[in-house]
Amino acid sequence: MGSPQFALPILRALVERWQVVGVVTQPDQPAGRGRKLTPPPVKTLALELGLEIMQPRRMRSEDAMAQLRHWQPDLIVVAAFGQILRPDVLELPRLGCINVHASMLPRWRGAAPIQAAILHGDDRSGVTIMRMDVGVDTGDILFQESIPILPIDTGGSLSARLADLGVRLLVETLPKYIDGKIQPQPQDSNLATYAPMLKKDDGSLDFTQPAEDLARRVRAFNPWPGAFTIWKGQVLKIHIAHQAVFSAIQPGKRISFQGLPAIGTASGLLILDEVQPAGKKPMEGRVFINGARDWEEKNIQ
Numbered sequence: 001m002g003s004p005q006f007a008l009p010i011l012r013a014l015v016e017r018w019q020v021v022g023v024v025t026q027p028d029q030p031a032g033r034g035r036k037l038t039p040p041p042v043k044t045l046a047l048e049l050g051l052e053i054m055q056p057r058r059m060r061s062e063d064a065m066a067q068l069r070h071w072q073p074d075l076i077v078v079a080a081f082g083q084i085l086r087p088d089v090l091e092l093p094r095l096g097c098i099n100v101h102a103s104m105l106p107r108w109r110g111a112a113p114i115q116a117a118i119l120h121g122d123d124r125s126g127v128t129i130m131r132m133d134v135g136v137d138t139g140d141i142l143f144q145e146s147i148p149i150l151p152i153d154t155g156g157s158l159s160a161r162l163a164d165l166g167v168r169l170l171v172e173t174l175p176k177y178i179d180g181k182i183q184p185q186p187q188d189s190n191l192a193t194y195a196p197m198l199k200k201d202d203g204s205l206d207f208t209q210p211a212e213d214l215a216r217r218v219r220a221f222n223p224w225p226g227a228f229t230i231w232k233g234q235v236l237k238i239h240i241a242h243q244a245v246f247s248a249i250q251p252g253k254r255i256s257f258q259g260l261p262a263i264g265t266a267s268g269l270l271i272l273d274e275v276q277p278a279g280k281k282p283m284e285g286r287v288f289i290n291g292a293r294d295w296e297e298k299n300i301q
Contacts, residue, residue, distance in 0.1 A: 001023075001024040001025070001076060001077070001078045001079070001081040001083075001085075002023075002025060002042045002078065002079040002080055002081050003025050003026040003040040003041070003042050003080060003081055003082050004040065004041055004042070004080050004082075005041050005159065005160075005163070006079060006080045006102065006159050006162070006163045006166075007041070007042050007079040007080050007081075007163075008041055008042065008045050008163070009163050009164060009166075009167045010077070010079045010100055010163065010166055010167055010170060011023065011042060011045055011046070011049075011079075012045070012049075012167075013167045013170065013171055014077060014170075015049055015051070017171065018174075020049075020051055021052070021071040021072070021073055022051065022052040022053070022054060022067070022071045022073070023042060023043075023046040023051050023052065023053050023054070024053075024054045024055075024056070024059070024064075024068075024081070025040050025042040025043050025046070025053065025054075025055055025081070026040050026055065026081075026082050026083070027055045027056075027057055028040070028043070028055070043055065052071075054067050058083070059083050059084075059085060059086065059089055060086050065088065065089070068089065068092055069092065073092070073093045074093055074094055074095050075093050075094075075095040075096070075097075075098065075174075075178070076089075076092075076093050076096075076097040076098070077097075077098050077099075077100065077170070077174075078097055078098065078099045078100070078132065079099070079100040079166065080100075080102070082111070084136070085097060085132065086134075087134055090132055090133065090134065095177075095178060096131050096132065097131070097132040098129060098130070098131060098132065098142070098170075098174070098177070099128075099129070099130050099131075099132050099137070099139065100127060100129060100166040100169075100170055101113065101127065101128045101129075101130060101137055102114050102125070102126075102127055102159065102162045102163075102166065103116075103117065103125060103126065103127075103128060103195070104124070104125065104126040104128060104144055104146050105128040105130060105137060105141060105144065105187055105192075106137075106138075106187040106188060106189060106191050106192035106193070107122075107191065107192070107193050108193055108194070108195045109136055109137035109138065109192055109193070109194050109195065110136060110137065110194045110195035110196055110197070111195065111196060111197035111198070112195045112196065112197060112198045113125075113195045114155055114158050114159050114162065114220075115155045115195070115198060115220040115221060116193075116195035116220075117149060117158070118149060118153060118154075118155060118158065118216055118219050118220035119216055119217060119220040120216075121216060122149055123148065123149060124146045124147065124148050124149060125146065125147060125149050125158060125162060126144055126145055126146035126147055126162070126165070127144060127145060127162055127165045127166040127169050128141055128143075128144040129141070129142045129143045129144065129166075129169050129170060129173045130142060131184055136194075138187060138189070138192075139184075139187075140184030140185060140186050140187070141184065141185045141186075141187060142173050142177055142182050142184055142185075143169055143172070143173045143182070144169075145165060145169055147161060147162070147165060152219075153219065154219045154220070154222040154223070155219070155220050155221060155222055155223065155224070156222055156223045198221070198224070198225050199225065200225045200226075201225075202221070202225055203217075203221045203225040203226045203227045203228050204228060204229070205217065205218075205227055205228065205229050205238070205263075205270075207229075207251040207252040207263055207264065207265045207266070207270070208251045208252075208265075208266050209265060209266055210243075210265055210266050210267035210268065211243035211244070211265040211266075211267060211268035211269055211270045212243050212267070212268065214227075214241070214243070214265060214270050215241050215242050215243045215270060218238050218239070218240065218241040218270075222239055222240070226239075227239075227241070229263070231254075231277075231295075232294075234277070234278035235278050236275055236276070236277055236278070237275060237276035237277075237282075238272055238274075238275055239273075239274040239275065239276060239282055240272075240273040240274035241270050241271060241272050241273055241274075242270075242271050242273060243268050243269065243270060243271070244257065244262070244268055244269040244271050245268050246264075246268050246269045249264035249269065250264050251264050251265050251266055252264060254295055254296060255269075255296050256289060256295070256296040257269055257271060259286055259289070260272060260273065260285040260286060260289065261275065261285050261288060261289045261292070261295055261296075271285070272285045272288075273285050275288050277292075
């Protein structure tokens with residue numbers, strides 16, 4: 001059970017080593033300017049691999065449960081699936097349901113642990129292999145390992161690194177778990193933090209916050225939901241940005257700083273290294289400001 005890019009190497013690893021009787025993923029969703037129905041990445045890969053696929057809107061539906069019972073799985077592996085599993089799903093496979101979760105649980109339970117780790121300035125992230133229970137990422141830990149979060153990491157780059165780590169940990173852990181050689185360890189709920197599901201509007205930048213926080217938000221939300229501001233009544237996407245220490249300037253004030261577009265914040269400047277104006281392709285900040293003569297309200301060297 002999985003949906004986004006994060007789950008792809010995990011599915012490949014399972015197919016190479018075990019019999020995968022079926023894949024459960026989210027329904028196709030409208031995407032792009034044309035709002036064309038687009039399959040989740042896991043569906044595309046499952047089709048290439050010739051696997052049976054189910055895309056229920058709700059796992060609790062009787063049709064979905066009937067299909068699961070037909071498959072008779074010994075074990076369900078979950079990787080960023082996107083739906084809560086009810087007890088009747090969790091109890092169906094004789095070996096239970098195993099989740100590959102992209103955080104060092106109990107830190108960052110929930111739907112967006114990768115973005116939350118970058119957003120809050122964590123030094124490290126990681127992957128936890130856990131046995132699922134009825135709570136949200138509250139199950140017993142089978143194994144976990146951490147990696148450093150790099151200063152240049154985005155949500156996308158950290159997700160890719162954690163997916164690779166998740167593959168290795170899952171492949172190492174599953175045989176021991178199946179053979180009963182792992183003693184699951186309960187989580188300390190007193191240390192738990194929660195990373196709620198992200199919405200598109202979460203990418204809107206509030207320039208009354210410090211530039212350091214906003215730069216982390218840009219990194220965390222690249223590629224999705226993406227950071228943005230409004231310029232000339234339209235969305236200006238901000239793909240890459242960094243902070244610069246600067247004397248007090250009005251939050252939200254647009255200036256040119258060393259040839260790059262910049263915006264004042266509660267503390268320092270947010271320098272826009274790569275942007276995407278509405279209806280155009282991504283471009284370097286220097287290119288953008290050369291063509292946006294009305295961007296700057298004040299020139300600063």
